[in-house]
Amino acid sequence: MKKKNFEQQLKKESNLVNLKKNDVYIASDSLSIILRALSMIFHSNSKISQSSSRISQSYSKISSNFSLNINSNWIYHYKVEIIRYQNQLQYIVRKTFRGVKTKKEIPSLLKNGIFLYIAYRIRYEHASFEDLWQELYSLLPKYLIKKQFSYFYRRIKSFNWDIALKGKSLIEQQSLLFAMPSFFLNQMSKIMDDHSLKGQIKAISTINEKGLFGVFVKSNNHEKFERICKKNQIIFEQHSKFPSLFIIESKFKPILNSQLDFKKIGGYIQEIPSILSIYAGFHAIGTVNAKYFHPLMILDYCAAPGSKTRIISSFTSENDKIIAQDIHTQRVRLISSLSFEENINIIQSDGINPCFREINNFDLIFLDAPCTGSGTFHSNPGIKWRQSPNFLQKHVLLQKELFYHAFRLLKPGGIIVYSTCSMYPEENELHFIDFIYDLKPLIPVSLPSWYPSSYSIEQIARKKSNICDILSLQKAMSRFSPLHNHTAGFFIATFTKIKKSLNSSNSQ
Ligand SMILES: C[S@@+](CC[C@H](N)C(=O)[O-])C[C@H]1O[C@@H](n2cnc3c(N)ncnc32)[C@H](O)[C@@H]1O
Numbered sequence: 001m002k003k004k005n006f007e008q009q010l011k012k013e014s015n016l017v018n019l020k021k022n023d024v025y026i027a028s029d030s031l032s033i034i035l036r037a038l039s040m041i042f043h044s045n046s047k048i049s050q051s052s053s054r055i056s057q058s059y060s061k062i063s064s065n066f067s068l069n070i071n072s073n074w075i076y077h078y079k080v081e082i083i084r085y086q087n088q089l090q091y092i093v094r095k096t097f098r099g100v101k102t103k104k105e106i107p108s109l110l111k112n113g114i115f116l117y118i119a120y121r122i123r124y125e126h127a128s129f130e131d132l133w134q135e136l137y138s139l140l141p142k143y144l145i146k147k148q149f150s151y152f153y154r155r156i157k158s159f160n161w162d163i164a165l166k167g168k169s170l171i172e173q174q175s176l177l178f179a180m181p182s183f184f185l186n187q188m189s190k191i192m193d194d195h196s197l198k199g200q201i202k203a204i205s206t207i208n209e210k211g212l213f214g215v216f217v218k219s220n221n222h223e224k225f226e227r228i229c230k231k232n233q234i235i236f237e238q239h240s241k242f243p244s245l246f247i248i249e250s251k252f253k254p255i256l257n258s259q260l261d262f263k264k265i266g267g268y269i270q271e272i273p274s275i276l277s278i279y280a281g282f283h284a285i286g287t288v289n290a291k292y293f294h295p296l297m298i299l300d301y302c303a304a305p306g307s308k309t310r311i312i313s314s315f316t317s318e319n320d321k322i323i324a325q326d327i328h329t330q331r332v333r334l335i336s337s338l339s340f341e342e343n344i345n346i347i348q349s350d351g352i353n354p355c356f357r358e359i360n361n362f363d364l365i366f367l368d369a370p371c372t373g374s375g376t377f378h379s380n381p382g383i384k385w386r387q388s389p390n391f392l393q394k395h396v397l398l399q400k401e402l403f404y405h406a407f408r409l410l411k412p413g414g415i416i417v418y419s420t421c422s423m424y425p426e427e428n429e430l431h432f433i434d435f436i437y438d439l440k441p442l443i444p445v446s447l448p449s450w451y452p453s454s455y456s457i458e459q460i461a462r463k464k465s466n467i468c469d470i471l472s473l474q475k476a477m478s479r480f481s482p483l484h485n486h487t488a489g490f491f492i493a494t495f496t497k498i499k500k501s502l503n504s505s506n507s508q
Helices: 003-015 029-044 047-060 070-084 086-097 108-123 129-135 146-157 170-177 182-189 194-210 219-231 250-258 260-264 272-289 307-315 329-336 381-386 389-409 429-438 458-462 470-475 499-506
Strands: 212-216 236-238 245-249 268-270 297-300 321-326 344-348 362-368 410-420 442-444 477-480 490-497
Touching: 029 070, 029 108, 070 086, 070 108, 070 381, 086 108, 086 146, 086 170, 086 381, 108 129, 108 146, 129 146, 170 182, 170 194, 182 194, 182 389, 194 250, 212 250, 212 272, 219 236, 219 245, 219 260, 245 250, 245 272, 250 268, 268 272, 268 307, 272 307, 272 362, 272 410, 272 477, 272 490, 297 307, 307 321, 307 362, 321 329, 329 344, 362 389, 389 410, 389 429, 429 442, 429 470, 429 477, 429 490, 442 470, 470 477
Parallel strands: 297 321, 297 362, 321 344, 362 410
Antiparallel strands: 212 245, 212 268, 236 245, 410 490, 442 490, 477 490
16 A cells, blocks of 8 residues: 555544544644554454453553543553653654564554554553564565564664663663653753752653552531541552542542542642642741731633632632633633632733733632643653743743732732742742742742741842842742652742832832
């Protein structure tokens, strides 16, 4: 079959599967090739549907809301896993396919899609030669005879990283060995030594199995939650300083999610630092001036899909008002589809062109900013391969704009909580050295002392002449990492606007 016809046929096949449903990534060329290849493999082999329950179980370790149909389960699993190890699998295929004789020219779909699948099945799932040959019987023999495929199979199986990595730089080695983007490694090597970087990368690679998660449970349901855990042999730890936060290992997430009783008590499973970013805001309001703010006007500045809005709402009383804003129509719909309390208003609006007439209007603003997602490779592997200087710079500029506009809307004396799931200081600590310099009425508010500390900013801050109180700035910022906290990479910072500057901020 001509290459064009072959690809056309595959396109037709892949249209049979509803891929959009689960597409969390922006389609790139390589992603669409992988998806088309997977769809082709799936449709060419009925045996695969039998293996889907195994896939669904293994995938549910990662995703807490896994309720897709069999096609999607199977395709979704391999899509996520092949993308997770994409650079590694591509490298292995490139090196091992050399010298393999083919019957005719191999189309790109086979090389960049099906061969990555083969490499993944051999290296990560230890698939036997016969199983793979059977699985791909309607696709491979057109291009490779069994003997040639057997040679290719053996080369992949015996591929040796020690040999392959010889002579490469440390960054290249780690990038291939741990399937990490080299831009990320370069950025991180500026702020940590080789030893810590290695530890951090290992921790990222194992966090889906060994990480910790938070469950937010309202105080009236603590006993019920504890009973559910005991009944299901779920080991939990109640946070000593913030009792509504229960900490569990990731492996218990699917069991907990499947419990109807758990759904009834309205507990929220979230990354621990996400929950603590909300706590930070209410804690700061309490320490700054609790009576001054009643009822509270709260703005969730970048709210979609609304997971934090739900928790914010659990902290409020009925007279408090929450406005949940996001720019993207589709994502705003995700917030609306959640059943919220009556005190939440959802708006679609651009944070750098806010639709609010009055400035100085909100007591508490949560700015969970759009970011590079460099702290979430474990749960969103597609984001790995988008890391680049441009991607970072684009977010740095957007975050600055969003913060300046959000800050204008903050009441004097109010609290603004800035957070990202990024590991880069450029999106986090470094912003605040600039912000404090640029926005004079902005002052840091200390986080509770048990929050983990942020990267040290002392040396960078000294370069800015009028930042005298580095210590207070440092105390207002906190950073979570896979290595130190067994969580996603996350950053939280809390600030207030000083009251005496009301006039000057009005005129900004
Ligand atoms: C990190 S996510 C927020 C996650 C959310 N807080 C949650 O916990 O479910 C960042 C959000 O910022 C939104 N966003 C990006 N640019 C924006 C803008 N200019 N104005 C408002 N929202 C924006 C994105 O649509 C995205 O939903």
